[in-house]
Amino acid sequence: xxxxxxxxxxxxxxxxxxxxxxxxxxxxxxxxxxxxxxxxxxxxxxxxxxxxxxxxxxxxxxxxxxxxxxxxxxxxxxxxxxxxxxxxxxxxxxxxxxxxxxxxxxxxxxxxxxxxxxxxxxxxxxxxxxxxxxxxxxxxxxxxxxxxxxxxxxxxxxxxxxxxxxxxxxxxxxxxxxxxxxxxxxxxxxxxxxxxxxxxxxxxxxxxxxxxxxxxxxxxxxxxxxxxxxxxxxxxxxxxxxxxxxxxxxxxxxxxxxxxxxxxxxxxxxxxxxxxxxxxxxxxxxxxxxxxxxxxxxxxxxxxxxxxxxxxxxxxxxxxxxxxxxxxxxxxxxxxxxxxxxxxxxxxxxxxxxxxxxxxxxxxxxxxxxxxxxxxxxxxxxxxx
Amino acid sequence: xxxxxxxxxxxxxxxxxxxxxxxxxxxxxxxxxxxxxxxxxxxxxxxxxxxxxxxxxxxxxxxxxxxxxxxxxxxxxxxxxxxxxxxxxxxxxxxxxxxxxxxxxxxxxxxxxxxxxxxxxxxxxxxxxxxxxxxxxxxxxxxxxxxxxxxxxxxxxxxxxxxxxxxxxxxxxxxxxxxxxxxxxxxxxxxxxxxxxxxxxxxxxxxxx
Numbered sequence: 402x403x404x405x406x407x408x409x410x411x412x413x414x415x416x417x418x419x420x421x422x423x424x425x426x427x428x429x430x431x432x433x434x435x436x437x438x439x440x441x442x443x444x445x446x447x448x449x450x451x452x453x454x455x456x457x458x459x460x461x462x463x464x465x466x467x468x469x470x471x472x473x474x475x476x477x478x479x480x481x482x483x484x485x486x487x488x489x490x491x492x493x494x495x496x497x498x499x500x501x502x503x504x505x506x507x508x509x510x511x512x513x514x515x516x517x518x519x520x521x522x523x524x525x526x527x528x529x530x531x532x533x534x535x536x537x538x539x540x541x542x543x544x545x546x547x548x549x550x551x552x553x554x555x556x557x558x559x560x561x562x563x564x565x566x567x568x569x570x571x572x573x574x575x576x577x578x579x580x581x582x583x584x585x586x587x588x589x590x591x592x593x594x595x596x597x598x599x600x601x602x603x604x605x606x607x608x609x610x611x612x613x614x615x616x617x618x619x620x621x622x623x624x625x626x627x628x629x630x631x632x633x634x635x636x637x638x639x640x641x642x643x644x645x646x647x648x649x650x651x652x653x654x655x656x657x658x659x660x661x662x663x664x665x666x667x668x669x670x671x672x673x674x675x676x677x678x679x680x681x682x683x684x685x686x687x688x689x690x691x692x693x694x695x696x697x698x699x700x701x702x703x704x705x706x707x708x709x710x711x712x713x714x715x716x717x718x719x720x721x722x723x724x725x726x727x728x729x730x731x732x733x734x735x736x737x738x739x740x741x742x743x744x745x746x747x748x749x750x751x752x753x754x755x756x757x758x759x760x761x762x763x764x765x766x767x768x769x770x771x772x773x774x775x776x777x778x779x780x781x782x783x784x785x786x
Numbered sequence: 787x788x789x790x791x792x793x794x795x796x797x798x799x800x801x802x803x804x805x806x807x808x809x810x811x812x813x814x815x816x817x818x819x820x821x822x823x824x825x826x827x828x829x830x831x832x833x834x835x836x837x838x839x840x841x842x843x844x845x846x847x848x849x850x851x852x853x854x855x856x857x858x859x860x861x862x863x864x865x866x867x868x869x870x871x872x873x874x875x876x877x878x879x880x881x882x883x884x885x886x887x888x889x890x891x892x893x894x895x896x897x898x899x900x901x902x903x904x905x906x907x908x909x910x911x912x913x914x915x916x917x918x919x920x921x922x923x924x925x926x927x928x929x930x931x932x933x934x935x936x937x938x939x940x941x942x943x944x945x946x947x948x949x950x951x952x953x954x955x956x957x958x959x960x961x962x963x964x965x966x967x968x969x970x971x972x973x974x975x976x977x978x979x980x981x982x983x984x985x986x987x988x989x990x991x992x993x994x995x
Contacts, residue, residue: 431874434823434853439871460871461827464904479900486828550838568828568925782827
C-alpha cells in the first residue's frame, strides 16, 4: 500500500492482529451499478471494515494518446470529446489552448466569450449530473437523477443548436470556435440561466435536509489538507477541504479576470462538503454566465489567420491547463514541427483525484466505499483514456 | 392452425380474444424487457438519458434496469469494448438467463468506431456474442435507442418457438454457454468466436509489376 505520513497507523492493513483466514476479498466491479462505468476495486474486508483497497484500471483504455500521435492536430479534437464525456466542451477548450500556446495563435474576444459561456454551461451539466449520480450511489436511484437530467436536456438543446450534437460537440478550433452563435441563442441561454436558480432551490430542498444523506456523508472520507495537496488533488475535492485553489483565479486564462465570482470553500472535506461545494459552485457559474451573456461583444468568432490545412506548429512544447468541472485538466504537447504531435499527454483530473481512494476508504465500511467513490466524481473515459 | 381473421375480428368485438400461444408468449416477452444495468462508455450516458423523464423508455416496458445479469433479458452494449473488458462482457452474457437479447449501441460496440486503430480496442462485440440489433451513431441519440428497442420488439414478436426455424433459446440442442476469451499476452485468445463471426475474405489481386 501507499505509505502516507498523514495516515493514522491504526488503519494500516499490515497490522499484525488481522487473521488472514478471516478476511474477505471482494472484487467490486468492473460491472457494478455504482462504479460509474468499468472501474474495479479489489477490497479486503475484516468483517464490514475495509482493510485494503486496490484499484484496477484499464477496462476502458482506448489508446487516445497513442492514436493522437498518429493523426493531425485537429483530428484529435473529436477524441477529446470522448475523454470526459459528460463535459466535452471543457476538454475541447483545454486542448485548443494547448495548441494555441504551442503555435502562438491569438483568440478573438468574442470567441473567448463563447468559450467561457459554453464551459460554464458544461459545468452546470457536470455538477447537476454529479448530484444525481451521487444520490443514486446512496440508494436514491432515480429521483434526484431525474431532476438533474431534466435540466441537462435543456442545456443539451442549447448545445445541439450551437454545435450540432448533443454530447460530442467537436466545437473549438485553434484560434476560436467552429461557428458563431445562432440567432437568438444568447437570449435563450439567458432565459435558461435565469430559470436555473429556481431548479437549484428545488433540488437543494429535496435532498439537503435528508437525515439519511447526512448520516451517510458527514464525516465520511475526509483527508487532511496536506495529504490532498501532496496527492495532487484539484478541483471541487480540494476546495471542499478548504484550500483556495481555483485555476480561474490562481492563473487566470481566457477572460476570467473580467468576471466577478467567488471561490466557495468547504471546511472538513468530507463527502457532505464535496456535495455542497458543487451546489455553491453552480451558483457562481450562474453569476459568470450572467455577466458573460450581458457583455457578449461583436466581432469574429475565429482568428481569420488560423490555418486548417497543413497546420504545422513550430518545434517546442506546451502545457496548457484549465479549471475543468472535475479539476485541473491539462494537455502537454511536444511538437517536432510535423503535422502530428510527437508526444501528446493528458493530465486528467478524475484519474489523479482517484489516486487517494484507498487512504480515504481505510477503516470505513464497505457501504462507504461506494459513497466516497461517488464523491470523487470520476468519468472512466478520462481515467483510463 | 390459422384462425379465420374475420372470425377473430367478430369475436374481438364481443370481448373474446383468439390468438396463438406463440404470439401470446412473444407479446409478453417483447413488452417487458429488463435491460442489464451495464454501461461501458459515452453511450451509457445517452442510455441513462433515454430512461429519464424526456425520453422515458418506460413507455416501452424496458425501464427496469437490473444490476444482476441473472435477472436481465436484454444486454445493451453501450460503449467501447476493450480487450480487457471483452471477457467480462461474454461472461455477463453467459450468466443471463434465456431468452436473452443483445443491442450493440454505438459505433464502438459495432466495429470499434473512432477508436478502431487502438491496440486495446475490440473491433466489434459481434465477434464474441450474437447481436440482435445494432444502433449506429457516436453516440446514438436516445431516440435512436428507442428505435432500436422497437426494432427488437418487432423481431421478438416474429420469433418461432417450434419447428425448424425456431429461435435459438427454444432449441434444446443449442449450446448453453459461449466460450469466454482470455486476455492473452498479445491479443484476446481466441481473437473471435468462429461459430458467430467469420472474418471477411480478403482477395488480393496480383500486382502487375
